[in-house]
Amino acid sequence: MAEKPDLLFRGTKNGLHLVLNGTKDFNVLKAKLKEHLNRADKFFQGADVTLDIGDAEFSLDQILELQQILATPHGLHLKKIVSGRDESKREGRRHRESGDATDRSVLGGTETEYRVRNQVTEGAFVYKGTLRSGQRISHDGDVVVVGDVNPGAEVTAGGDIIVMGSLRGLAHAGTAGAKEAVVVAFNLKPTQIRIGSAIGRPPEGDVGSREGPEVARLKDGVIVIEPLDESRWEGDW
Amino acid sequence: MSEAIVITSGKGGVGKTTACANLGVALASMGYKVVLVDADIGLRNLDVVLGLENRIVYDLVDVVEGSCRLRQALIKDKRIDGLFLLPAAQTRDKTAVNPEQMEELIERLKEDHDYVLVDSPAGIEQGFRNAISGTDRALIVTTPEVSAVRDADRIIGMLESLELSDPALIVNRIKPKMVAKGDMMDISDIMDILAISLIGVVPEDEYIVISTNRGEPAALAANNSKAGQAFRNIARRISGEDVPFMDLSDTENWWSKIANFFRAK
Numbered sequence: 206m207a208e209k210p211d212l213l214f215r216g217t218k219n220g221l222h223l224v225l226n227g228t229k230d231f232n233v234l235k236a237k238l239k240e241h242l243n244r245a246d247k248f249f250q251g252a253d254v255t256l257d258i259g260d261a262e263f264s265l266d267q268i269l270e271l272q273q274i275l276a277t278p279h280g281l282h283l284k285k286i287v288s289g290r291d292e293s294k295r296e297g298r299r300h301r302e303s304g305d306a307t308d309r310s311v312l313g314g315t316e317t318e319y320r321v322r323n324q325v326t327e328g329a330f331v332y333k334g335t336l337r338s339g340q341r342i343s344h345d346g347d348v349v350v351v352g353d354v355n356p357g358a359e360v361t362a363g364g365d366i367i368v369m370g371s372l373r374g375l376a377h378a379g380t381a382g383a384k385e386a387v388v389v390a391f392n393l394k395p396t397q398i399r400i401g402s403a404i405g406r407p408p409e410g411d412v413g414s415r416e417g418p419e420v421a422r423l424k425d426g427v428i429v430i431e432p433l434d435e436s437r438w439e440g441d442w
Numbered sequence: 443m444s445e446a447i448v449i450t451s452g453k454g455g456v457g458k459t460t461a462c463a464n465l466g467v468a469l470a471s472m473g474y475k476v477v478l479v480d481a482d483i484g485l486r487n488l489d490v491v492l493g494l495e496n497r498i499v500y501d502l503v504d505v506v507e508g509s510c511r512l513r514q515a516l517i518k519d520k521r522i523d524g525l526f527l528l529p530a531a532q533t534r535d536k537t538a539v540n541p542e543q544m545e546e547l548i549e550r551l552k553e554d555h556d557y558v559l560v561d562s563p564a565g566i567e568q569g570f571r572n573a574i575s576g577t578d579r580a581l582i583v584t585t586p587e588v589s590a591v592r593d594a595d596r597i598i599g600m601l602e603s604l605e606l607s608d609p610a611l612i613v614n615r616i617k618p619k620m621v622a623k624g625d626m627m628d629i630s631d632i633m634d635i636l637a638i639s640l641i642g643v644v645p646e647d648e649y650i651v652i653s654t655n656r657g658e659p660a661a662l663a664a665n666n667s668k669a670g671q672a673f674r675n676i677a678r679r680i681s682g683e684d685v686p687f688m689d690l691s692d693t694e695n696w697w698s699k700i701a702n703f704f705r706a707k
Contacts, residue, residue: 335637337595337596337598337599337602338592338593338595338596338599339566339595339596339599339600340599353635353637355592355595355635356588356592356595356635357592357595357596371634373635
């Protein structure tokens with residue numbers, strides 16, 4: 206098999222598809238991308254770009270850098286980021302759950318652009334500060350709160366919710382029906398958690414204090430809360 | 443330099459009016475010229491707590507509407523020099539004034555006084571918006587109850603969005619014995635959620651009920667109540683002094699003191 210190109214632009218019906226070879230050095234990729242865009246001049250102007258990073262792991266800063274390169278001066282909008290490995294796993298699980306024959310056949314045809322995409326990868330909304338009673342954040346993609354979510358406050362996200370602080374209010378992840386959405390908090394003491402259409406609330410009475418970051422996710426249609434240790438990050442969500 | 447301070451809470455019944463009256467008395471006793479503004483139009487109370495209700499001729503709405511001069515509406519306290527009250531109208535409601543009028547009123551009061559303390563009504567509607575208009579800082583009063591803390595949180599969020607930043611917290615009516623037994627939220631539980639600076643803790647004190655009914659604020663120098671002392675300390679902190687927080691465990695009775703003595707062994 207020939208070596209994967211460093212980067213590849215493909216036109217699809219959903220806009221431009223940019224595939225980056227994540228095994229290469231980020232700076233090399235950046236330079237190649239710039240070069241490529243300069244050569245294309247105004248050819249791509251105004252296009253919506255789906256960035257496929259395959260198996261690579263990019264930091265938020267790196268993603269933002271790429272977004273910047275695409276945006277100026279070439280006027281491309283980074284609309285979606287997909288990672289091949291996660292994507293295929295998610296798809297696999299979803300189709301196992303639904304058991305839908307037509308879906309499976311779509312999955313069988315491995316054309317990337319025909320995959321049913323995870324609807325939640327619209328990019329994360331980052332809120333810095335404490336979300337107080339009566340305040341509400343609502344976003345189609347993931348939501349990151351750098352601060353606390355107090356009782357009476359609400360966070361609604363199409364994707365995951367990550368609270369880098371105490372979650373004491375209400376969190377609703379996966380509003381678009383994404384069953385793999387999770388709620389993560391350094392201190393998870395919510396009034397209520399909703400994932401998709403499932404609703405969970407903490408058990409009545411004093412259940413003793415738990416320490417450390419935790420993750421809430423759906424398991425067999427029920428919201429379960431587990432400690433967030435490193436192995437979970439590599440898990441299949 | 444004069445300062446306008448609004449005393450607010452969100453929830454009703456947590457002691458805004460009591461705090462306002464006592465802080466006014468304490469600041470005036472320290473020699474400052476203080477005016478208390480009752481912004482709770484239609485539900486006026488501050489005059490009663492101060493024992494000045496029978497002296498009211500004109501009120502805040504009269505001033506705003508130009509029916510009287512500002513000086514005519516100010517009631518001088520009968521005990522302390524330098525303490526004045528601008529009472530609320532009882533026969534009107536919150537819509538009788540708007541935030542712009544309040545802002546102008548507070549500006550005028552600041553010209554002649556060191557401190558303008560505004561007693562806010564409960565709630566987050568127009569009365570609250572009127573009360574915070576023109577003020578420089580806010581004191582949030584809460585009690586150690588989940589409901590009061592949540593409302594305080596809401597108010598803090600609203601103040602932040604209205605750019606009245608850096609509010610300070612008064613925790614009122616705390617019962618040290620219940621806290622010690624774990625039956626009441628303690629200060630750290632409250633601070634954990636609200637995450638603002640703490641300016642004072644006032645213990646539950648039966649004397650407050652007596653003093654409110656008599657119209658004699660507990661912070662008057664003549665009495666030795668714990669709550670009165672706590673309010674005097676808060677007044678000193680408002681004026682910029684660094685006053686240590688008092689040890690509230692002293693409010694225990696002699697029997698529990700003995701019990702503690704043996705437990706410590």
